Amino acid sequence: MINIINMKQFNNCIKGILFLVIFIFPFDQTFSGNPQRAGQAGAAQLLINPWARTSGWAGANVAGVRGVEGVYSNVAGLAFTEKTELVFASTSWLQMTSFDDAVSKISAFGIAQKIGESGVLGLSIMSMGFGDIEVTTTQNPQGGLGTFSPNLMNIGVSYSRIFSNSIYGGVTVKLISEQISNLNANGMALDAGIQYVTGNNDNFKFGISLKNVGPRMSYGGDGLSFRGIVGDDDGYKMTVEQRSSELELPALLNMGTSYDLNISSRHRLTGAFTFTSNSFQKDQYRYGGEYSYRDMFMIRGGYTYEEGITYSQDYADENNKSSYRTTALRGPSAGFTLELPMGETSFGLDYSYRHTDPFQGSHSIGARIKL
DSSP, X not given: OHXXXXXXXXXXXXXXXXXXXXXXXXXXXXXXXXXXGTTOOSOGGGGSOOOHHHHTTTTOOTTXXXXXXXXXXXXXXXXXXXXXXEEEEEEEEEEEEETTEEEEEEEEEEEEEEETTTEEEEEEEEEEEOOOEEOOOSSOTTOOSOEEXXXXXXXXXXXXXXXXXXXXXXXXXXXXXXXXXXEEEEEEEEEEEEEEEESGGGOEEEEEEEEEEOOOBOEESGGGEEEEEOTTOTTOEEEEEOOOOOBOOOOEEEEEEEEEEEOSSSEEEEEEEEEXXXXXXXXXXXXXXXXXXXXXXXXXXXXXXXXXXXXOHHHHHHTTOOOOOXXXXXXXXXXXXEEEEETTEEEEEEEEEEEESSSSOEEEEEEXXXX
């Protein structure tokens, strides 16, 4: 009896905390973001969602994300994995003329495995490549000196758990690796998240996720050293090694809610909202919705708003607008999912589009297998 009362008190406490942070804190003026620090963070790839399903939501489904893709949006959603799930995704990031012609190609893989009655262990890998880039110098601005291929990689190990019928939580430890020619940087970050589910048929959800918390990182390698002549003696040379500035990680806090409207046993409508407090760009408001037919076909859309997101650079300059957006994303996103059940196994295909300016948007394609 005492355990039941304590659990009820705990649930009520969680409700109160989630209500405060989702419905009151976002409208406090203390959440103004840091637009003056835009572009100064290290490991900026941590801000890119590599998955096809959740990116179609514009990141609005922090409260309702389920399965492997929760390792990016809210790791608490990993706890809903029923047995084993594998997800593959490929993204043409900031596309120019075709899917293969983009600023970067992003590949992602994730696997989740249920452990025991209430735990889930997950592994996720994201790799971001930029192709071959011509080496240039002040003496050879046209190149001809060879090429280099920058590569950014994140590896995450996640654990999520069901704490009660209503409360789910999890943590992710991420290893960060960046290689640019003869320079490299390594770092580590921590994510944590919680989801609270309530209402009839668990249709009302709240979620909070804290992302990219970790120590500063800096670059090192031969690219920071050079040989120079000391004084007037050409025969006396020495190697000088420079130090790289330490870069903070782009920490952020997501707070969201979602609601499922079950029209019938076959049709479902879901609406979601998430507030994102950023440490290296403006704060953002994310809105999303999804229609589902028998959980086999789903179509979704979303919009990310921040102050000045509708301004073009020319308009901002001509009208002395200092509130120009701090992201290449212009707001709208959309996507769909086809889920094909095959007995105890199911196979899914995901697609999403994110509108950008400049460039011709970002396209993501994903596949998932549930065993």
